[in-house]
Amino acid sequence: MKVNDVTSGIILLLFSIVLWTSAQGLPNPGDQTYGPAFFPEWIALAMGISAAIMIAASWSQVGSQPFVAFDNWVRDPRRLLQFLLVPTAVIFYVYAVDELGFLLTAALVLLGLLVALSVRLVVAVPTTIGMVILVYGIFDMLLRVPLPRSDLF
Amino acid sequence: MLDAYLLAFEMVFNPYVLGVMLLSGVYGLVIGCIPGLSATMAIALLVPLTFFMPPIPAIAAIVTTSAMAIFSGDIPGCLLRIPGTPASAAYVDEAHQMNVKGHPERALGIGLVFSVIGGLFGALVLMLAAPALADFALHFSSVEFFWLVLLGLGGAVFIGARRPVKAVLMLLVGLSIALVGMQNPAGLPRFTFGSVDLLSGFSLIPVMVGMFAVSEVLRSIIRPEAVRAPNVGGIDGIFRGMWGLAKKYPWPLARGSVLGTIIGALPGAGADIAAWMSYAMSKRFSKEPEKFGTGHPEGLVEAGASNNSALGGTWIPALVFGIPGDSITAIAIGVLYMKNLNPGPTIFIHAPQNVYAIFLIFLLANLLMIPLGWAIIKTARHVLKVPRRVLMPIILLFAMVGAYAINNNLFDVLIMLAFGLFGFFLEENEFPVAPIILGIVLGPMLENNFVASMIKADGSFIGFIDRPIAAVLAALTIAIVLWSVVSAFRRKGEEAAEGHVSEQL
Amino acid sequence: MLTRRNLLSAFAAVALASTAASPAFAEYPDRPIQMVVPWGAGGGSDAVARIIASLMEKELGQPIAVINKTGGSGAVGHQAIAGAKPDGYTIGMITMEVTTMHWVGFSQLKSTDFVPFGQVNFDPAAVTVRADAPYKTVGEFIEAVKAEPGKYKSSGGGAGAVSHIGIAGLMKAAGLAPDSAPWVTMDSAATAQQELVAGGVEVVGSSLGETRALTEAGKVRPLAVMADERLPGFDDVQTVKEASGVDWSYATWRGFAGPVGMPDEAIAKLSAALEKAYNSQEFADFMKNRGFGMKWRNGADFAAFMVEADIVNGAILKDLGLAK
Numbered sequence: 001m002k003v004n005d006v007t008s009g010i011i012l013l014l015f016s017i018v019l020w021t022s023a024q025g026l027p028n029p030g031d032q033t034y035g036p037a038f039f040p041e042w043i044a045l046a047m048g049i050s051a052a053i054m055i056a057a058s059w060s061q062v063g064s065q066p067f068v069a070f071d072n073w074v075r076d077p078r079r080l081l082q083f084l085l086v087p088t089a090v091i092f093y094v095y096a097v098d099e100l101g102f103l104l105t106a107a108l109v110l111l112g113l114l115v116a117l118s119v120r121l122v123v124a125v126p127t128t129i130g131m132v133i134l135v136y137g138i139f140d141m142l143l144r145v146p147l148p149r150s151d152l153f
Numbered sequence: 154m155l156d157a158y159l160l161a162f163e164m165v166f167n168p169y170v171l172g173v174m175l176l177s178g179v180y181g182l183v184i185g186c187i188p189g190l191s192a193t194m195a196i197a198l199l200v201p202l203t204f205f206m207p208p209i210p211a212i213a214a215i216v217t218t219s220a221m222a223i224f225s226g227d228i229p230g231c232l233l234r235i236p237g238t239p240a241s242a243a244y245v246d247e248a249h250q251m252n253v254k255g256h257p258e259r260a261l262g263i264g265l266v267f268s269v270i271g272g273l274f275g276a277l278v279l280m281l282a283a284p285a286l287a288d289f290a291l292h293f294s295s296v297e298f299f300w301l302v303l304l305g306l307g308g309a310v311f312i313g314a315r316r317p318v319k320a321v322l323m324l325l326v327g328l329s330i331a332l333v334g335m336q337n338p339a340g341l342p343r344f345t346f347g348s349v350d351l352l353s354g355f356s357l358i359p360v361m362v363g364m365f366a367v368s369e370v371l372r373s374i375i376r377p378e379a380v381r382a383p384n385v386g387g388i389d390g391i392f393r394g395m396w397g398l399a400k401k402y403p404w405p406l407a408r409g410s411v412l413g414t415i416i417g418a419l420p421g422a423g424a425d426i427a428a429w430m431s432y433a434m435s436k437r438f439s440k441e442p443e444k445f446g447t448g449h450p451e452g453l454v455e456a457g458a459s460n461n462s463a464l465g466g467t468w469i470p471a472l473v474f475g476i477p478g479d480s481i482t483a484i485a486i487g488v489l490y491m492k493n494l495n496p497g498p499t500i501f502i503h504a505p506q507n508v509y510a511i512f513l514i515f516l517l518a519n520l521l522m523i524p525l526g527w528a529i530i531k532t533a534r535h536v537l538k539v540p541r542r543v544l545m546p547i548i549l550l551f552a553m554v555g556a557y558a559i560n561n562n563l564f565d566v567l568i569m570l571a572f573g574l575f576g577f578f579l580e581e582n583e584f585p586v587a588p589i590i591l592g593i594v595l596g597p598m599l600e601n602n603f604v605a606s607m608i609k610a611d612g613s614f615i616g617f618i619d620r621p622i623a624a625v626l627a628a629l630t631i632a633i634v635l636w637s638v639v640s641a642f643r644r645k646g647e648e649a650a651e652g653h654v655s656e657q658l
Numbered sequence: 659m660l661t662r663r664n665l666l667s668a669f670a671a672v673a674l675a676s677t678a679a680s681p682a683f684a685e686y687p688d689r690p691i692q693m694v695v696p697w698g699a700g701g702g703s704d705a706v707a708r709i710i711a712s713l714m715e716k717e718l719g720q721p722i723a724v725i726n727k728t729g730g731s732g733a734v735g736h737q738a739i740a741g742a743k744p745d746g747y748t749i750g751m752i753t754m755e756v757t758t759m760h761w762v763g764f765s766q767l768k769s770t771d772f773v774p775f776g777q778v779n780f781d782p783a784a785v786t787v788r789a790d791a792p793y794k795t796v797g798e799f800i801e802a803v804k805a806e807p808g809k810y811k812s813s814g815g816g817a818g819a820v821s822h823i824g825i826a827g828l829m830k831a832a833g834l835a836p837d838s839a840p841w842v843t844m845d846s847a848a849t850a851q852q853e854l855v856a857g858g859v860e861v862v863g864s865s866l867g868e869t870r871a872l873t874e875a876g877k878v879r880p881l882a883v884m885a886d887e888r889l890p891g892f893d894d895v896q897t898v899k900e901a902s903g904v905d906w907s908y909a910t911w912r913g914f915a916g917p918v919g920m921p922d923e924a925i926a927k928l929s930a931a932l933e934k935a936y937n938s939q940e941f942a943d944f945m946k947n948r949g950f951g952m953k954w955r956n957g958a959d960f961a962a963f964m965v966e967a968d969i970v971n972g973a974i975l976k977d978l979g980l981a982k
Contacts, residue, residue, distance in 0.1 A: 291852065291855045293856055294852075294857060295853060295858050335731060338816075340731050340764065340817045340818060340843070341763075341764075342764070353727075353728060420848065420849065421849065474872055474877070475871030476852055476871075477848060483698070487704060487705045493947055495870075495871065497872075497875060560727060597845065598845075601843070601844065604843065605813075605858070608840065
């Protein structure tokens with residue numbers, strides 16, 4: 001997805017306004033002169049000014065460039081699916097790893113992605129097994145990072 | 154003193170210490186290479202192991218690991234455009250461009266050789282001038298730090314960027330991200346949306362892994378043809394032409410080493426900040442600034458030397474006053490105490506042989522980097538031969554586990570994903586993502602020192618410039634901003650005649 | 659032949675066997691234990707936790723992994739301990755902030771959300787100034803503040819830190835407004851010391867162990883310690899009371915605890931292991947070397963002490979205008 005500089009400038013300008021207003025809502029116990037809202041206000045101010053400058057400088061794009069445009073890959077179902085698979089894989093990992101344990105979840109994620117990117121099974125399966133064991137070895141055994149375990153493994 | 158040095162030699166040159174250095178060298182190189190594992194984390198994960206070692210090997214392990222990790226963060230940065238550690242983020246595009254042009258060996262060789270030179274310089278300064286430099290660093294109050302951080306931010310966005318307005322906006326986005334959580338002077342939860350996971354804010358590592366690694370994975374999926382690295386033949390002649398570069402760029406090399414050491418010696422600022430400032434400085438003083446960002450060696454020489462010399466610098470206040478120079482030495486001080494090597498001036502009097510042994514370890518670790526670095530570059534080139542569609546899922550797996558490992562929290566993996574998508578979107582629209590990382594790194598430091606200075610000055614601006622070092626830093630900061638604005642307008646004027654007004658700001 | 663159904667039932671059998679087997683055969687502890695530290699790697703709390711963990715490992719025969727969960731002025735890590743599965747495999751270090759953070763509004767947690775195993779440390783705050791400061795005793799310093807309230811800035815860490823409460827409480831005990839030496843928030847005790855030496859603030863409230871390196875370097879000078887008696891190892895530093903007549907003492911402390919609902923066997927074993935670790939020579943050497951104060955309270959005493967400290971701190975924080 002491509003947006004032109006006027007659009008992104010407007011988004012950032014809106015963001016700076018939201019930042020400013022939500023900073024006003026921050027509590028300030030003990031009535032400190034430079035409380036929690038002090039620094040966010042400066043950031044919001046600077047961002048608002050910068051965004052306004054960018055909108056002004058890019059104003060000539062209006063008319064010549066669309067506000068929002070989509071690239072070709074978005075219309076190619078296979079590419080789009082492969083793209084969406086990455087967030088899906090990460091979300092699957094996060095929600096499954098405590099149930100299934102690290103070894104099984106990581107293997108499923110890795111194998112699934114490799115196959116979806118049309119890597120042949122002859123390559124994908126050994127890669128998966130080798131890499132999952134390598135990651136497990138480095139993190140869990142060497143560095144004592146407690147990777148989730150399940151009753152299965 | 155000679156006796157003490159002889160003792161130190163004996164303490165360092167024995168099979169046990171050398172073996173520990175070799176192993177931690179390999180460990181540091183591997184960890185630094187993996188996106189999402191920073192040098193700081195490598196050290197934090199090493200602390201439990203140092204528990205079982207005598208003092209000198211324990212220090213040797215920490216020094217060697219951190220030096221190697223800072224260098225090897227350059228490797229995935231160059232080969233895949235994924236910086237291995239935050240210290241490599243400043244010049245990742247430059248190194249990657251050099252790879253794309255077909256010279257990965259040159260980019261990696263620069264990283265290695267000038268890391269070693271910078272590292273040795275930092276070590277020598279540590280040996281010769283530690284007490285004097287530490288005294289200088291103690292003159293920095295929150296006001297000086299405020300200007301220093303502002304100078305670093307200003308330098309990076311105004312000098313480094315093709316379109317300063319976009320870089321400034323991204324920097325402000327980074328600063329806004331750093332607002333989240335309770336790490337603010339008031340100690341209150343800000344913008345946490347009621348989430349307990351957000352109380353400690355966004356951790357840098359998951360955000361960085363998302364912005365660089367996950368977004369790269371996404372890019373390579375939608376454009377498999379475009380990102381193919383051209384040079385699959387191999388990486389030979391890593392050391393070729395390095396002497397020539399050193400002769401061609403003596404000033405950038407010296408400047409990077411000196412600035413790196415000084416930044417390192419200032420409490421709270423370490424290798425990552427040194428790299429940003431040096432890269433910006435290199436461009437500012439270069440005779441050919443237009444070549445920066447296209448695979449030009451000059452900035453790599455300066456920033457590569459800078460981040461490794463910072464390492465020696467960070468140990469200066471740590472050893473002399475027990476005040477950490479950065480997050481790595483904050484951990485190292487803990488280990489020093491644990492090993493009965495209490496930092497402080499008395500360590501130089503009571504146990505000089507221990508201090509000299511630490512100096513020797515610094516020299517040795519940097520020399521050890523030459524063969525080990527060469528070996529890992531030789532190994533890493535095979536990464537380029539692996540097809541991207543096999544490599545990218547593996548990178549995603551490492552990224553997920555790396556993001557998890559920093560806090561042992563799955564929430565960070567989701568953060569990584571969110572910032573991966575965000576980073577992908579930004580790059581598609583030609584927004585630079587590196588300033589966001591800079592904003593997150595320096596945001597808390599800027600706010601803490603700003604607020605502390607405001608309280609001390611009772612809100613008056615005079616309080617910000619009435620100390621000599623602060624006044625100099627303030628003048629430099631304002632000069633950089635003014636210079637950038639003026640030159641932007643001048644360029645705009647010139648180009649207006651040619652009709653490209655909108656591209657300039 | 660291995661059919662899919664076979665494979666599945668084999669999986670199921672293994673899974674069943676392993677879940678069914680674990681409570682029957684296991685004697686606590688039968689796997690590694692996690693110890694959560696609410697403060698960063700390399701800091702004082704982290705060092706104490708790591709040495710205790712390594713000593714308890716020997717007693718329990720299982721590795722103890724120290725995990726730093728930082729953020730929110732300790733709230734994040736304390737929450738991770740109190741909210742952990744109460745199986746005895748996630749325990750942690752709790753610090754003085756358990757009794758302040760719910761007053762300040764960082765967290766809902768109270769000391770009663772933990773089952774303590776014991777307290778191991780006690781560190782009084784101190785009054786430390788630059789070496790070239792004109793005042794020689796804490797009494798002179800208080801007089802100087804009295805003459806020009808608001809001129810002398812203080813620090814020592816974040817808002818609500820031990821040194822903050824210590825200094826504000828000292829002012830109040832001396833009959834001044836608590837904010838007579840206005841507090842400048844810094845992100846750590848180390849940064850505050852840097853600020854003191856650089857001339858940014860006039861006084862810090864950090865403990866004597868924290869400022870020892872700079873004291874030895876001749877950069878700073880401790881005036882007095884906020885304790886009832888002088889501290890071992892710092893015999894030449896007066897107490898606030900003997901130096902100025904102001905009756906005021908304040909300290910931070912550290913102990914170990916787990917979530918409510920752990921099995922009794924685990925509590926007993928962990929408490930015994932902690933006590934052994936506390937009484938070891940290694941621990942005593944470490945604490946002395948680091949300049950940390952030692953203090954043992956068993957689980958029950960520690961729990962009672964925390965309830966009391968909670969009330970005291972609540973009153974002080976309200977006085978200072980820091981409590982919600």
